[in-house]
Amino acid sequence: MTVTMAGTVSPAAASVPGSGIREIVNLALSLPDVVRLEIGEPDAATPAHIVAAGHAAARVRNRYTQSAGIPALRTALADRLHTRYGLVADPELVVISQGAVQGLATVFAALLRPGDEVLVPDPAWPNYEMQALLYGAAAVHYPLRPANGFVPDLAELAALITPRTRILVVNSPSNPTGVVFPAEIIAALVDLAVAHGVTVVSDEVYDEIVFDGTHTNAAALAAEHVVSVFSFSKTYAMTGSRIGYVVGPAWLMPTVARLQEPLLSCVTAASQAEALAALEGPQEFVAETLAAYRSRRDLVVGLLADAGIAVTVPSGAFYLMVPLADGVDSRSAAIHLVHAGVATAPGTAFGDTASSHLRLSLASSREQLTLGVGRLADWYRRTGGGREMS
Incomplete structure (x- = not known):
């Protein structure tokens, strides 16, 4: 008898969970008068000169580009990394991606084999684990405990490294905690990875949004062992343009560039024109939105x-973690809160360590934040921090 596999999906694909953030997004969109604090979407409009550059590019030549990105943009990004972080990066080692998420996916595709392990922070953006599972790897969580200020315990992390560990994911400034790792922590994480032959994948999407302290670029410490992932989405309010970039060592980036073709051919010409305009144009928007996010943080x-x-x-x-009462399931609390008129992201969407926390996005207006946090505070008081939901 012939056995057919028609109608089935791959085990790797089946293992990828849905997003706990999107569950709340979908519920919030189905209800009236919900204050949206669950998703990291800048409320500011994309600067006009960036939009104009994309419009002009689409009108003049809306065609394919090089798979790894247009040379002018790759060169401008190499210059940015050198000026800002002292990182000497050949433009050929910069690859333009369809947002940071696709850049990360391509790096994972280039590095991972089935059975490998990826060290992922907990709590963390859920896509790290989703992508590891998609490529047949296992995600191993290293805790960022609230009691430790959401900073990793290096000894605890080191104990999790095995011969199968291939990648250490580092994310600072952090989504969802908003914590910026001190320079000595970044250095210690890089040293640990180098000592064990593990590649650091450093998610630096929020590198321009730092209120206190200084952001440390991991690749500047050990360029041969670090892949850095960046995005235009948050810095320039360009989430819809879907453009980011990856920079890494010479032994890896030609493979990442080659994998762009089977994954997406190339990033749209219009989005790359927008990104180049963002880099080369006025930067007041970056400073203004940083000041706005700092003010909103202080307000909340x-x-x-x-x-x-x-x-x-x-x-x-632009995130903040709100603790619930001990042992409260944040998914149940987040669903309950949507019906109370405010949407938040449950800590369970980001792992196990902060399962009794909610993430608030500070990217909304001061008015919306005041209204939403007021509703959250009323709910918190009525339910005892979620203990008495009904």
């Missing part, structure tokens, strides 16, 4: 303190 921290809710104050990105 103050409102929560007034409600008796103490939080770890974020030093960067």
Whole structure:
């Protein structure tokens, strides 16, 4: 008898979970009058000169480009990395991606074999684990404990490394915690990876959004062992343009560039024109939005303190973690809160360590934040931090 596999999906694909963030997004969109604090989407409009550059490019030549990106943009990004971080990067080692998420996926595709292990922070953006599973690898969580300020314990992390460990994911400034790792922590993480022959994949999407302290570029410490992933989405309010970039060592990046063709052929010409305009044009927008996010952080921290809710104050990105009562399931709390008029992202969407926390996005307006945090504080008081949901 012939056995057919028609109608089945691959085990790797079947193992990839849905996004706990998107579950709340979909619920919030189905209800009226919900304050949206669950998703990291800048509320500012993309600067006009960036939009104009994309429009002009689409009108003049809306065609394929080089798979790894147009030379002018790759050169401009290499210059940016050198000026900002002292990183000497050949433009040929910079690859333009369809947002940071596709750049990460391509790096994982180039590095991972079935059975490999990827060290992923917990809590962390869920796509790291989703992508590891898609390529047949296992995601091993290293905790970022609230009691430790959401900073990793190096000894605990080192104990998780095995002969199958292939990648150490580092994310600073962090989504979802907003924590900026101190320079000595970044250096220690890189040293640990180098000592064990592990590649660091450094997610630096929020590198321009730092309120306190200084962002440390991991690749500047050990360029042969670090792949850095960046994005235009948050810095320039360009989430819809879907453009990011990856920079890494010479032994890896030609493979990443080659894999662009089977994955997407190339990033759109219009988006690359927008990115180049963002880099070469005025930068006041970056400073203005940074000041706005810092002001919103201070507003929300103050409102929560007034409600008796103490939080770890974020030093960067535009997120903040709100603790619930001990043992409360944050997914149930987030669903309950949507019906109370405010959408938040459950800590369970980001791992196990912060499963009794909610993530708030500070990317909304001060008015929306004031209204949403007010609703959250009222709910918190009524339910005892989620203990008495009904």
